[in-house]
Amino acid sequence: MGTISKIEKLPRQPGKPSGVATAFAFLTADHQAGMRAGISEIAPGEVDFELPFNEGIFVIDGELEIDGDGKTHIIAPGEFLWMPEGRKIVYRAKVPTRFLYMIPTIG
Numbered sequence: 001m002g003t004i005s006k007i008e009k010l011p012r013q014p015g016k017p018s019g020v021a022t023a024f025a026f027l028t029a030d031h032q033a034g035m036r037a038g039i040s041e042i043a044p045g046e047v048d049f050e051l052p053f054n055e056g057i058f059v060i061d062g063e064l065e066i067d068g069d070g071k072t073h074i075i076a077p078g079e080f081l082w083m084p085e086g087r088k089i090v091y092r093a094k095v096p097t098r099f100l101y102m103i104p105t106i107g
Helices: none
Strands: 008-010 035-042 045-050 055-061 064-068 071-075 080-083 088-093 097-104
Touching: 055 064, 064 080, 071 080
Parallel strands: none
Antiparallel strands: 008 080, 035 097, 045 088, 055 080, 055 097, 064 071, 064 088
16 A cells, blocks of 8 residues: 555455454554554543654544544544544544554654
8 A cells, every 4th residue: 555645544344244353554564664552542522632653543442533634534443544644633532432553663
């Protein structure tokens, strides 16, 4: 996959039931890739943020709204959103939400 230059919600792969692992083309198993990941939780409310790095988010439970690129992206459990660096965004949750985040190693 080429460079992703906008916030992009990647669709689920057809025919795969919820809970089945899916590998997205821009992620790599190469340990030299310089990526790191973690689990984050957000309580109901919103957080303004400017992305100093590329970030991918995979929602585990709850629902996350992200305002960016002039659109509101709603990410439900099992869905993935990719956001390029330099974007001003707003994370918003109406219910407690857990998500996996992936970012490049800094430094």
